[in-house]
Amino acid sequence: MTAIILAIGDELVLGQTIDSNSAWLSAQLAALGCEPLAHVTVGDDQAAIERALRDAIRRCDCVLISGGLGPTADDLTRQALAAVLDRPLQSNSAWLEELSNFFQKRGRPMPESNKIQAMIPTGARMIRNTAGTATGIDAVHRSAERSCRIFAMPGVPKEMKLMFQLEVAPNIAAIGEARFIRSRTLHTFGLGESAVAQKLGNLMDRTRNPSVGTTVSSGIVSLRINARANDPAQADRQLQQTAEQCRAALGELIIGQEDQTLASVVGELLARSRLSVTTAESCTGGLLAKMITDVSGSSRYFQRGWVVYSNHAKMQLLGVGEEIIERHGAVSEPVVTAMAVGALQRAQASFALSISGIAGPEGGTEQKPVGMVCIGLADSGGVTARTFHFPGDREMIRDRSAKMALALLRFRLLGIPPLF
Numbered sequence: 001m002t003a004i005i006l007a008i009g010d011e012l013v014l015g016q017t018i019d020s021n022s023a024w025l026s027a028q029l030a031a032l033g034c035e036p037l038a039h040v041t042v043g044d045d046q047a048a049i050e051r052a053l054r055d056a057i058r059r060c061d062c063v064l065i066s067g068g069l070g071p072t073a074d075d076l077t078r079q080a081l082a083a084v085l086d087r088p089l090q091s092n093s094a095w096l097e098e099l100s101n102f103f104q105k106r107g108r109p110m111p112e113s114n115k116i117q118a119m120i121p122t123g124a125r126m127i128r129n130t131a132g133t134a135t136g137i138d139a140v141h142r143s144a145e146r147s148c149r150i151f152a153m154p155g156v157p158k159e160m161k162l163m164f165q166l167e168v169a170p171n172i173a174a175i176g177e178a179r180f181i182r183s184r185t186l187h188t189f190g191l192g193e194s195a196v197a198q199k200l201g202n203l204m205d206r207t208r209n210p211s212v213g214t215t216v217s218s219g220i221v222s223l224r225i226n227a228r229a230n231d232p233a234q235a236d237r238q239l240q241q242t243a244e245q246c247r248a249a250l251g252e253l254i255i256g257q258e259d260q261t262l263a264s265v266v267g268e269l270l271a272r273s274r275l276s277v278t279t280a281e282s283c284t285g286g287l288l289a290k291m292i293t294d295v296s297g298s299s300r301y302f303q304r305g306w307v308v309y310s311n312h313a314k315m316q317l318l319g320v321g322e323e324i325i326e327r328h329g330a331v332s333e334p335v336v337t338a339m340a341v342g343a344l345q346r347a348q349a350s351f352a353l354s355i356s357g358i359a360g361p362e363g364g365t366e367q368k369p370v371g372m373v374c375i376g377l378a379d380s381g382g383v384t385a386r387t388f389h390f391p392g393d394r395e396m397i398r399d400r401s402a403k404m405a406l407a408l409l410r411f412r413l414l415g416i417p418p419l420f
Contacts, residue, residue, distance in 0.1 A: 008067035030181035049080035057148040067155030069134035190420035270301035278347035279305035282356040288402040318342030333385035336376035
């Protein structure tokens with residue numbers, strides 16, 4: 001069973017509002033064994049909605065529409081649906097009475113424009129709205145080629161979600177043969193997308209079930225595994241087997257799954273071992289400390305950190321020697337080594353991470369270009385420092401620097417050398 005989701009609204013097409021409804025609906029459909037084929041975004045134009053709807057009903061078993069059911073002139077979903085079905089709109093007396101009562105309870109008359117919210121195509125079924133005034137619509141389009149079920153719901157997320165859960169989901173579950181989809185996301189850091197794909201090899205064959213695909217966001221390369229089967233238990237088994245194969249291929253490059261972040265994974269390792277970390281940052285300006293403390297419960301392993309943006313601050317607050325800065329420059333492994341040692345001693349933490357670099361867009365030289373970042377890691381056994389060259393703009397360089405520092409600490413906590 002397949003579905004296409006239509007999201008209606010000028011605000012979506014123009015990028016003024018993010019379409020979160022389609023993402024939510026896709027996840028719900030997958031859990032029901034209905035495979036989403038596409039998300040289509042359409043503006044408040046009846047002809048455009050009609051075209052999108054006609055195209056969708058030729059390609060799938062059911063169409064889910066969100067938006068365009070309000071009382072104003074730019075809400076045109078019901079009119080477009082009636083045109084595609086070739087059936088006139090008619091007023092649903094039961095919902096019209098509920099609308100009247102809705103406004104009466106609030107001590108105000110119902111505007112004339114709201115009456116259109118009780119209009120549905122002839123032969124369609126009204127879907128009751130338990131959180132708003134726009135009725136939903138349940139209709140069937142039949143042709144010689146196929147029959148397609150159409151569900152139109154409000155665009156307001158709360159109203160749409162309640163309507164889907166109470167009315168739409170049970171009906172979709174009853175349509176045809178379900179093909180269950182189980183999904184898992186694994187996150188990696190440290191290697192580029194092409195290098196990760198090379199290590200995965202045949203696991204990324206597009207004809208394979210479960211399928212494995214990669215996406216990149218803020219330096220994190222994520223594996224998205226999707227298993228499809230007629231039986232949910234079989235889909236779960238296939239998903240688990242493929243996830244284990246991915247872990248075998250990538251090893252500790254996989255930092256976590258689903259909502260886990262580098263900071264949360266490192267925090268869990270620190271908390272489990274009752275260890276602590278402190279930070280000394282220059283070019284990242286406190287971003288590393290923010291990532292660490294974004295995790296709930298981080299006070300168990302993080303007490304303090306330093307932002308030492310200037311050379312004077314590095315010397316005054318962390319005891320970095322002036323001669324080290326003069327001889328090697330602020331962006332150098334000797335300086336981040338001294339920063340990490342100074343922070344470790346002052347914080348009396350188990351580990352200290354230090355960062356100094358050139359985030360740009362200004363300040364780079366031929367010897368030390370924009371993107372050059374030095375990272376130090378100190379503990380009671382000594383200190384190590386490494387130099388990296390990160391691509392991108394200022395924001396990307398700072399973000400990648402902080403994540404790389406966390407990644408280095410993660411490998412130290414795992415007791416293995418970094419895999420990059």
